[in-house]
Amino acid sequence: xxxxxxxxxxxxxxxxxxxxxxxxxxxxxxxxxxxxxxxxxxxxxxxxxxxxxxxxxxxxxxxxxxxxxxx
Amino acid sequence: xxxxxxxxxxxxxxxxxxxxxxxxxxxxxxxxxxxxxxxxxxxxxxxxxxxxxxxxxxxxxxxxxxxxxxxxxxxxxxxxxxxxxxxxxxxxxxxxxxxxxxxxxxxxxxxxxxxxxxxxxxxxxxxxxxxxxxxxxxxxxxxxxxxxxxxxxxxxxxxxxxxxxxxxxxxxxxxxxxxxxxxxxxxxxxxxxxxxxxxxxxxxxxxxxxxxxxxxxxxxxxxxxxxxxxxxxxxxxxxxxxxxxxxxxxxxxxxxxxxxxxxxxxxxxxxxxxxxxxxxxxxxxxxxxxxxxxxxxxxxxxxxxxxxxxxxxxxxxxxxxxxxxxxxxxxxxxxxxxxxxxxxxxxxxxxxxxxxxxxxxxxxxxxxxxxxxxxxxxxxxxxxxxxxxxxxxxxxxxxxxxxxxxxxxxxxxxxxxxxxxxxxxxxxxxxxxxxxxxxxxxxxxxxxxxxxxxxxxxxxxxxxxxxxxxxxxxxxxxxxxxxxxxxxxxxxxxxxxxxxxxxxxxxxxxxxxxxxxxxxxxxxxxxxxxxxxxxxxxxxxxxxxxxxxxxxxxxxxxxxxxxxxxxxxxxxxxxxxxxxxxxxxxxxxxxxxxxxxxxxxxxxxxxxxxxxxxxxxxxxxxxxxxxxxxxxxxxxxxxxxxxxxxxxxxxxxxxxxxxxxxxxxxxxxxxxxxxxxxxxxxxxxxxxxxxxxxxxxxxxxxxxxxxxxxxxxxxxxxxxxxxxxxxxxxxxxxxxxxxxxxxxxxxxxxxxxxxxxxxxxxxxxxxxxxxxxxxxxxxxxxxxxxxxxxxxxxxxxxxxxxxxxxxxxxxxxxxxxxxxxxxxxxxxxxxxxxxxxxxxxxxxxxxxxxxxxxxxxxxxxxxxxxxxxxxxxxxxxxxxxxxxxxxxxxxxxxxxxxxxxxxxxxxxxxxxxxxxxxx
Numbered sequence: 001x002x003x004x005x006x007x008x009x010x011x012x013x014x015x016x017x018x019x020x021x022x023x024x025x026x027x028x029x030x031x032x033x034x035x036x037x038x039x040x041x042x043x044x045x046x047x048x049x050x051x052x053x054x055x056x057x058x059x060x061x062x063x064x065x066x067x068x069x070x071x
Numbered sequence: 072x073x074x075x076x077x078x079x080x081x082x083x084x085x086x087x088x089x090x091x092x093x094x095x096x097x098x099x100x101x102x103x104x105x106x107x108x109x110x111x112x113x114x115x116x117x118x119x120x121x122x123x124x125x126x127x128x129x130x131x132x133x134x135x136x137x138x139x140x141x142x143x144x145x146x147x148x149x150x151x152x153x154x155x156x157x158x159x160x161x162x163x164x165x166x167x168x169x170x171x172x173x174x175x176x177x178x179x180x181x182x183x184x185x186x187x188x189x190x191x192x193x194x195x196x197x198x199x200x201x202x203x204x205x206x207x208x209x210x211x212x213x214x215x216x217x218x219x220x221x222x223x224x225x226x227x228x229x230x231x232x233x234x235x236x237x238x239x240x241x242x243x244x245x246x247x248x249x250x251x252x253x254x255x256x257x258x259x260x261x262x263x264x265x266x267x268x269x270x271x272x273x274x275x276x277x278x279x280x281x282x283x284x285x286x287x288x289x290x291x292x293x294x295x296x297x298x299x300x301x302x303x304x305x306x307x308x309x310x311x312x313x314x315x316x317x318x319x320x321x322x323x324x325x326x327x328x329x330x331x332x333x334x335x336x337x338x339x340x341x342x343x344x345x346x347x348x349x350x351x352x353x354x355x356x357x358x359x360x361x362x363x364x365x366x367x368x369x370x371x372x373x374x375x376x377x378x379x380x381x382x383x384x385x386x387x388x389x390x391x392x393x394x395x396x397x398x399x400x401x402x403x404x405x406x407x408x409x410x411x412x413x414x415x416x417x418x419x420x421x422x423x424x425x426x427x428x429x430x431x432x433x434x435x436x437x438x439x440x441x442x443x444x445x446x447x448x449x450x451x452x453x454x455x456x457x458x459x460x461x462x463x464x465x466x467x468x469x470x471x472x473x474x475x476x477x478x479x480x481x482x483x484x485x486x487x488x489x490x491x492x493x494x495x496x497x498x499x500x501x502x503x504x505x506x507x508x509x510x511x512x513x514x515x516x517x518x519x520x521x522x523x524x525x526x527x528x529x530x531x532x533x534x535x536x537x538x539x540x541x542x543x544x545x546x547x548x549x550x551x552x553x554x555x556x557x558x559x560x561x562x563x564x565x566x567x568x569x570x571x572x573x574x575x576x577x578x579x580x581x582x583x584x585x586x587x588x589x590x591x592x593x594x595x596x597x598x599x600x601x602x603x604x605x606x607x608x609x610x611x612x613x614x615x616x617x618x619x620x621x622x623x624x625x626x627x628x629x630x631x632x633x634x635x636x637x638x639x640x641x642x643x644x645x646x647x648x649x650x651x652x653x654x655x656x657x658x659x660x661x662x663x664x665x666x667x668x669x670x671x672x673x674x675x676x677x678x679x680x681x682x683x684x685x686x687x688x689x690x691x692x693x694x695x696x697x698x699x700x701x702x703x704x705x706x707x708x709x710x711x712x713x714x715x716x717x718x719x720x721x722x723x724x725x726x727x728x729x730x731x732x733x734x735x736x737x738x739x740x741x742x743x744x745x746x747x748x749x750x751x752x753x754x755x756x757x758x759x760x761x762x763x764x765x766x767x768x769x770x771x772x773x774x775x776x777x778x779x780x781x782x783x784x785x786x787x788x789x790x791x792x793x794x795x796x797x798x799x800x801x802x803x804x805x806x807x808x809x810x811x812x813x814x815x816x817x818x819x820x821x822x823x824x825x826x827x828x829x830x831x832x833x834x835x836x837x838x839x840x841x842x843x844x845x846x847x848x849x850x851x852x853x854x855x856x857x858x859x860x861x862x863x864x865x866x867x868x869x870x871x872x873x874x875x876x877x878x879x880x881x882x883x884x885x886x887x888x889x890x891x892x893x894x895x896x897x898x899x900x901x902x903x904x905x906x907x908x909x910x911x912x913x914x915x916x917x918x919x920x921x922x923x924x925x926x927x928x929x930x931x932x933x934x935x936x937x938x939x940x941x942x943x944x945x946x947x948x949x950x951x952x953x954x955x956x957x958x959x960x961x962x963x964x965x966x967x968x969x970x971x972x973x974x975x976x977x978x979x980x981x982x983x984x985x986x987x988x989x990x
Contacts, residue, residue, distance in 0.1 A: 022307060026380045029445045034452040034476035034484065037375070037385055037441060040591060042636050043605050046145035046168050049190070050632055054611070056494055056580050057460035057468035060369065060389040060437035067262045068290035068321065070399050071164055071192045 137182070138954070140173040141638030142685065142732055144750070144787070150629040152197065152252050157208045160825075161195030161256045163628075167786040169730060169750045171685070175641065175954065182279075185267040191752065191785035193259040193821075197252035200502040200576045200626075201405040202226075204236035205422055207253030224422040226407055232505055234407075235417065244417060250502050250625045252578070257401075258824040261752045261785040262287040266294070275302040288781060289400070292319040311373040311387070321350070321363035323400035324780055346567055349396040349431045358779050361426075363396025373439075381445035389437040398429040404576045405503040408510035408565055421510040427575040429499065435462040451477045465498035466580065469617060482595035488607070489588050493617035496582035499573035502622075508569050514561040523558035534561065581622040584615025598681060599640035606633045637732065639683050639988060641954065665863050666891050666903040666944035667960035667983035671745075671809040671850050672863065674795045675737030675989070684733035684987030692976040693724040696927070700970045705761040712927040712974040719766060719774050720926035722976045723758040725837070727751065729788065733987065745793040745809075751817065752785030753838050757926065769829055773923050776823065776831055784834060788817040789841040791848065803857050809850040813869070817841020819878045832921035835928040836880065836914050843876025859895040864888075879919030883912025883935040891942070899950050905942035907964065911935040913972045933973030940964045940981075960985045 022030075029035065038044060052058045053069040145168040152163070167190060174184035201207045205226055227235040227244060236247035266283025282295035296315035302308070343352050350363035373387030403424035413419065437460040444453045454474040461467045472490040479485060514522045516536070523535040523543065535551065535558050538544050543553045589607030596602070609630040613621030665672030668688075675682060695702045696712075703712070705721075712718040730750045737743045757777045766774055793811030800806075817840035823831035850867030869885040891905035914931035927933040944962030949955055964981040 021305075022377055022380045024305075027377070029381045030377060030383065032445070032450075032452070034450075034478060035383065035443055035445055037383065037443060039454070039474075039476055040486070040603065040605070042141050042143045042170055042172055042638070043145075043591065043603065043634055045172075045186075045188070046143055046170060046634050047605075047607065047632060049168065049188075050145075050147050050166065050630075051492075054579060054630075055468070055492060055585070056464075056466045056497065057435070057437070057462070057470075058391075060371075060391045060435045060460055067190075067264070067285050067287050067292065068319075068399075070290070070323075070401050071196050071257065071260075 138175050138641035139638055140641060141171070141636055143170040143172075143634055143636040144168070144748070145170070145632060145634035147630060147632040149194075149196075152254060152628055153625055154208055154254070155203055155249060155251050155625070157251075159195065159208060159254050161254055162193075164192065164194035164196050167191045167750075168634075171730070180272045182270040182272065183267070184270075184281075186265070186283075188264040188266075188285075189261065189750070189752065189785070191259055191261045191783075193257070195254045195256035197578055197626075198255040198401060199253040199403045199405045199424055200250055200578070201253065201422065202234035202236070202247045202503070203249040203251050204234055204247040205405065205503075207251065207405065226420045226422050228407070228409060228418045228420050228505070230416060230418065232409075250623055252625065253405075255401075256824055258782060259784050259786075259821060260287060260289075261754070261783045262290075268296075275306065276300065288783065289323040290319065290321055292317055294318070307377040309375045311371070311375070313371045315367075315369045317367040317369075319365050319367075321361065321365075321396055321400060323361045325352075325359040325361055325400065343426070347428070349394075350398070356779070357775070361400045363398075363400075365393060365395030365397055367391055367393045381447065383443040385439075385441040387439045389435075389439065391433075391435045393433040393435070394431060397431070397433060398427050398575065399577055400426070402427050402575065402577045404428075404501065404574045406570070407503070407505045408508060409505060410509035410512075411507050412509070420505070423510065425504075425570075425574075427577065428573050429575055430464065430573050433462055433464055435460065437461075449477060451475060464580075465496065466494055468492065468494040482597075484593040484595075486591040486593070487588070488590065489586075491584070491586050491615075493584040493615065494582065495616070496622070497575065497580040499571065499575055500577075500580040500582075501571075501574055502576055502581075504570065504574055506565060506569055508565050510565055511562045514563050522561040523556075524561045526557040526559040529559070529561070578622065578626045581613070581626060582616050583611055583613045583621045583626065584617060585609060585611045586615055599642075600681065600683065601636075601638050601640070603636040603638075604634065605636075607631065637683070637734070641957075641988070664901075664946050664948070664958055664960055664985075664987075665854065666893070666905050666942055667946070667962035667985045668905070668907075668942055668944070668964055668981070669863070669865060669889065669891070671793065671795060671852055671867070672854065672865070674743040674797055674805075674807050675735055677740045678737055680735075680737045680989065682733065682735040682987055682989040684735075684985060686729075686731040686733060686986075687984045688727075688729040688731075688981065689983075690727045690981040691725070691979045692722070693979055694977045696721050696974050697969055697971050697977050698974050700968065703974055708927065708974055709760050709762050709764070712930075712933070713924065714930050714932065716924065717764045718760055718926050719763045719770065720757045720777055721760050721974070722755060722926065722928050724756045725753065725976060726755075727753045731791075741797040743795040745791070745795065745811070747791035747793070749788035749790065749817070750786070751788040751840055752783065754781050754783040755835070755838060756781045760926075770925075772829055773831060774925060777925060782823070782834065782838065784821045784838045784840060786818055786840050789813045789846070790816045793848070804853070804855045806851070806853045809848075809852065809867075811848050813842065813846040813848055815841055815843050815845060815876065817843070819843035819876050830921045832923050833878065833918045836882070836918075836931065836934060837928060839878070842871065842882050843878060844871045844873040844881050846870065847872055860892065861895075861901070862890075862892045864890040875916045875919075880914050880916035880931065882914055885909065885911040885935075893944075893946070899948050901946045903942070903944040903946065903962070905944065905962070905964075907938075907940040907942060909938045909940070927974035928976075930973065933971075933975055936969060936971035936975065938966065938970070938978070939968040941967050944983075956988055958985075958987045958989075 033039065048059065053071070147166040149163040169189045171187040174182060177183050199207060205224055229235055234247040235244040238245045262285060264283060264285035266281060268279050268281030270277055270279030277300045279298045285292040294315060294317040296313060298311065298313035301310045350361055353360050353362060369389065369391040371387055371389040373385060375383065375385040378384055404427050405422055406425050407420040407422045409418050409420040437458055439458045442455045446453060454476065456472040458470040470492045472488065474486055474488045476484060476486045516522055520536045525531060525533060534546055535543050535556060543551050543556060543558055545551050587607050587609040589605060591603055591605035593601060593603040612627045613623055615621065696708055697703065698707065708721055709718050728751065732748050734746045735743055759774060759778055791811060791813050793809050795807050795809045798806040798808055819839040819841060821834045821839055823834055825831050847870040848868065850865055852863065852865040854863035855861065866888045871881045871884060873881065875881055887907065887909040889905060889907040891903055893901050893903035895901045912935045914934040917931055922929065924930065942962050942964045944960060946958065946960040949957045962983045966978045966980060969978060
């Protein structure tokens with residue numbers, strides 16, 4: 001909970017300086033496909049699998065799978 | 072060891088919760104929007120409407136599609152490694168991947184997603200590193216080109232522990248400053264992963280749970296995860312938390328070809344098992360196996376914030392704790408043992424490959440920042456990602472990535488990308504090791520006398536000595552018969568405590584940087600179908616490491632990857648279908664689907680129609696070997712199964728999996744075009760025949776190579792392209808002809824990994840991924856319907872249009888006829904029965920390269936035959952709701968009668984499953 005509280009404080013702090021209130025009907029641009037945080041999820045799964053089998057810092061924290069990477 | 076994000080397929084759509092389903096759009100047309108200045112742009116208006124149509128309002132990225140299915144093919148290939156004048160006989164590593172992903176809504180707020188991921192790895196990678204003078208890639212022997220050589224290698228060092236090499240010009244010993252990788256290869260290996268996620272959504276909170284399994288022949292991983300999202304601050308802020316657990320087992324065969332360089336001969340089983348607490352060596356059916364287990368716990372806390380009407384920021388922290396066996400069983404650390412008692416300027420050393428040893432614990436942290444900015448002037452978006460990852464192995468890594476997504480109009484978009492990655496080396500990374508002790512010392516007793524033991528039983532506790540006359544005496548000084556004892560020097564192995572606690576030469580733990588650039592081109596077609604193709608070029612180099620001091624240039628390589636994705640937005644299709652209700656009804660009425668195993672069974676009805684589908688086929692063989700229709704015993708197979716030779720082996724099991732993608736399009740109402748790419752994988756087990764002849768030494772090596780473990784192949788198969796012509800279609804009767812070709816996109820050069828420095832050559836004909844020839848594939852299909860009954864018949868053929876493929880052979884031509892009947896048990900469910908008769912010819916020609924013939928499968932005469940099958944199927948059509956138009960069929964094909972050419976493994980049956988969506 002401490003993390004959550006810290007994070008909330010950080011966000012509120014961020015908003016205070018950087019965020020402007022965005023009304024729901026002003027969110028059209030944010031709803032565009034090119035604005036998705038992960039616009040190419042399937043490609044990124046494939047490419048991420050390659051990166052993770054070739055680089056030492058894997059996808060920290062997330063779910064397993066992906067195999068041995070022994071090659 | 073690699074870990075990928077199982078949830079990556081679903082996207083990290085923290086806010087992606089706009090219910091972009093038809094009903095909401097209809098219920099809230101744009102004119103009912105709040106009284107604010109409406110955007111001029113129509114699509115923006117549409118998106119705004121989407122954003123507003125939520126039960127709870129949600130910000131971006133609204134078009135995280137709710138119901139979607141996609142199939143992706145990816146290919147990765149590395150460049151050749153620099154071996155400094157030595158020619159490797161291996162191709163660099165390639166990876167072929169297939170990813171199938173679907174997400175659907177089970178109910179209004181319940182979401183279900185599942186993914187299937189399959190990849191095939193083949194080719195060579197570095198297994199060790201050593202100075203060039205060690206000759207780790209050795210040329211000569213039976214095989215042309217270099218093979219790994221890492222065991223019992225006599226090498227020279229100077230007093231300062233620099234490796235020495237003889238200068239070819241002067242003949243003098245000079246310092247050898249050049250490191251080089253030793254390359255080795257594996258037979259193709261297939262990995263399969265399936266995972267799912269089930270989620271429930273409230274207005275501002277969602278929870279999900281998922282799990283999955285990843286299976287390869289030497290590694291199995293099971294995982295589960297829990298996740299939650301909380302939107303607050305008018306949905307401008309979102310908090311994500313996830314927890315995951317993974318449990319993985321290693322079961323690696325350290326086989327004959329691997330043991331010369333990774334077998335821990337200095338210690339053997341007992342010693343290895345005594346020193347490693349997280350892995351174990353053992354024997355299983357003639358194989359040396361390394362067993363290990365690891366567990367990973369991970370968590371990610373993320374926060375996404377809408378900064379203004381055109382910018383988003385996400386920050387997250389992640390932590391993973393891993394324990395257990397995390398080493399790579401196929402990598403070795405070249406270790407030089409130098410006896411410190413030597414005199415002179417040049418020291419002799421013995422180089423041995425040791426299994427690598429990594430810590431049993433790893434704690435990794437990552438901090439991640441993602442920023443997305445809309446660029447008004449170009450309607451583009453800029454994505455900036457930065458990640459810092461660090462762990463207690465000493466690996467600190469920075470990743471920067473910038474993507475620019477540029478819509479081009481008409482559904483086109485282009486996304487260039489640049490990525491830079493840099494990591495520091497793990498604390499225990501070392502290219503190779505030098506240990507200041509003799510590899511093997513003769514043991515002496517307290518009086519300095521050399522100790523002898525019995526060669527045939529060295530551990531029986533009995534020791535012997537030489538007396539003053541060099542006669543052998545026992546511990547009590549009594550003379551013994553030397554010819555009975557067969558004495559050898561008792562030796563002392565090196566002291567493991569003089570080696571570092573942990574060591575690895577895996578180049579992925581070295582310090583380096585990687586720069587890559589790529590581009591993705593996307594095209595969204597009408598009716599929710601999207602095609603995306605991407606390419607990326609990747610450069611790995613020690614000199615690219617941030618701050619310098621990266622690994623030497625010997626470890627540099629380049630790679631490229633390409634991918635193609637076809638995805639279908641099922642919810643968009645539902646929207647589209649609202650205006651075409653009768654159109655779909657027509658399909659359903661007419662398109663009583665043929666059983667799942669029948670291809671080319673139906674056409675599109677009218678110009679402009681499209682269909683996408685996926686077809687899965689599984690075939691299995693096991694049990695008896697048939698000759699004609701009769702069971703053949705081992706003695707008969709040995710004597711008659713291999714033409715004029717004697718057989719050593721016979722197959723004991725074979726499985727084939729095939730995934731096909733159907734894309735159909737009707738330019739006019741009498742013509743339907745069809746494209747059908749395929750992805751296949753096969754596995755085969757082989758046994759020794761009872762009464763087989765006594766093999767030569769080399770034959771025995773190859774027989775072990777075939778029989779000790781399963782062989783797998785996989786990758787892209789042949790690609791079909793067809794045109795279907797309507798012949799007649801009236802009052803419940805329909806007939807069409809199909810003409811088409813199968814293009815030889817499947818590999819017909821699949822080979823075994825070499826064994827014991829012998830070239831193991833081509834895998835069996837039936838294990839190749841395609842025919843290798845352009846094939847003509849005509850068919851004629853008739854279907855009929857009346858009330859709740861439907862029926863049909865088809866004749867189809869395959870004619871090889873070339874005399875031989877690149878590997879020197881062709882499969883036999885084939886003709887097949889089939890007839891079926893089906894009954895609609897319910898509105899949405901029908902059941903079918905079918906009969907099939909197939910005739911296929913034997914293989915013509917023969918492999919034009921090295922090919923070791925050990926059993927009937929290696930002879931062309933043991934292919935083809937005459938087969939009767941009976942099929943039993945069901946078909947499910949979704950009649951209404953958001954998944955209307957989807958069709959699922961299953962059919963089991965049961966062999967009734969086989970009359971095979973030569974000697975072949977009995978067929979046990981085949982399963983077909985198809986999914987299709989017409990629109």
